[in-house]
Amino acid sequence: MNTSPIPKGERLVPSLPPNCSIKIIGLGGVGSIVARYGAMFVAALGEARMVLIDGDSFEPNNSARMFFGEFGNKASVVKEELLPRFENSNLALVAIPEFILTDNIGRLLQDGDIILLTVDNHATRKLVNDHCAANLRNFLLLSGGNDGVGTDASGSFRRGSYGNVQAYLRKDGQDISHSLTRYHPEIANPADKLPTDLSCTELVMSTPQILFANLAVASAMLNALWLYLCGHLHYSDLSFDIAEGLMRPVMKMENKP
Numbered sequence: 719m720n721t722s723p724i725p726k727g728e729r730l731v732p733s734l735p736p737n738c739s740i741k742i743i744g745l746g747g748v749g750s751i752v753a754r755y756g757a758m759f760v761a762a763l764g765e766a767r768m769v770l771i772d773g774d775s776f777e778p779n780n781s782a783r784m785f786f787g788e789f790g791n792k793a794s795v796v797k798e799e800l801l802p803r804f805e806n807s808n809l810a811l812v813a814i815p816e817f818i819l820t821d822n823i824g825r826l827l828q829d830g831d832i833i834l835l836t837v838d839n840h841a842t843r844k845l846v847n848d849h850c851a852a853n854l855r856n857f858l859l860l861s862g863g864n865d866g867v868g869t870d871a872s873g874s875f876r877r878g879s880y881g882n883v884q885a886y887l888r889k890d891g892q893d894i895s896h897s898l899t900r901y902h903p904e905i906a907n908p909a910d911k912l913p914t915d916l917s918c919t920e921l922v923m924s925t926p927q928i929l930f931a932n933l934a935v936a937s938a939m940l941n942a943l944w945l946y947l948c949g950h951l952h953y954s955d956l957s958f959d960i961a962e963g964l965m966r967p968v969m970k971m972e973n974k975p
Contacts, residue, residue: 720949720950720952723952724950724952730944730945730948730950731948732763732944732947732948733763733764733947733948734760734763734764734765734766734947735830737767737830738760738765738766738767738832739766739767739769739828739830739831739832740756740760740766740767740768740769740831740832740833740834741769741771741826741827741831741832741833741834742756742768742769742770742771742834742836743771743772743818743833743834743835743836743837743842743846744771744772744835744836744837744838744842745770745771745772745774745792745793745795745796745836746772746774746792746836746837746838747838747929747932748836748862748863748864748932748935748936748939749772749792749834749836749837750792750796751932751933751936752834752836752936752939752940753768753770753796753800754796754800755936755940756768756834756940756943757800757803757804757809757811758803759940759943759944760809761804761807761808761809763947764808765808765809766808766809766810767809767810767812768809768810768811768812769812769813769814769826770792770793770796770797770811770812770813770814771793771814771816771818771826772791772792772793772814772815772816772817773791773815773816773817773913773914774791774792774817774913775789775790775791775792776788776789776790776791776792776795777789791813791815793813793814793815794813794815796813797811797812797813798813814826817842817912817913817914818837818842818845818846819845819912819914820845823845823846823849824849824853827846827849827850827854827857828854829854829855829856829857830854830856830857831854831857831858832857832858832860832943832946833846833850833857833858833859833860834860834862834939834943835859835860835861835862836861836862836863836935836936836939837863837913838863838913839908839910839911839912839913840904840905840908840909840910841908841910841911841912842912842913843861843898843905843908844898844899844905844906844908845912846859846861847859847861847886847897847898847899847905848899850886850888850897851886851897854888855888855890855891856888856889856890856891857886857887857888858885858886858887858946858951859885859886859887859898860883860884860885860939860942860943861883861884861886861898862881862882862883862884862935862936862938862939863881863882863935864878864880864881864928864931864932864934864935865878865880865881865882865931877961878928878931879928879930879931879959879960879961879962880931880957880958880959881931881934881935881938881957881958881960882955882956882957882958883935883938883939883942883955883956884898884902884954884955884956885942885946885951885953885954885955885971886898886954887946887951887954887971894971894972895954895969895971895972896954896969901955901969930960931960934958934960934965938956938958938965942956951971952967952970952971953967953968953969953970953971954969954970954971954972955967955968955969956968
């Protein structure tokens, strides 16, 4: 894989690895966008399997910030909405109506997976990161989210326009980039809880979904997936501020022993 900046004029052609399995964890404000556009992109490339994982449900109070056709489990609803479009394609769609937890993560995430982590809590990010680091030899883990609104744990004010994407890549047992926790203490020492421990009220208050920031996160994650499938993912950490019109890599992708 080429982790250098892309030469000007070079044509980028994405291709799927054999037996490609893409796991999307979290089908809320970011994940539901990633699933829909990601499915169209992947289906155009060839044979693949997309697994939608979420134990939460679409409810009436979600309608102002998420697209969905009916109430019910998020993974199941999104799968049923996508099936008619892709029933004649080489894309297989699977819904798993479960939260990622310590007792099921080994069953749900396997070696060689491309994992798109679109959850709204750092505890789940750490759980997935640590499982991949300890158990898998080959994977791409892309994690993205907005930074919410209000004062964070460091005392900095977040206005809802910030967000970031991290890429943790391992090939043949060798880390090509740092884990999600290496430069993100908020993930290494999460102050929030797992989604099963949060009430709906707490979720809305602690991690509000910001519509346009969520669109930027989803776009940035899919851009990173495209570059990876082209063999040219050259950054491992990217940040943006939609209020400033800025999106830029903040860390290169390179071997890190």
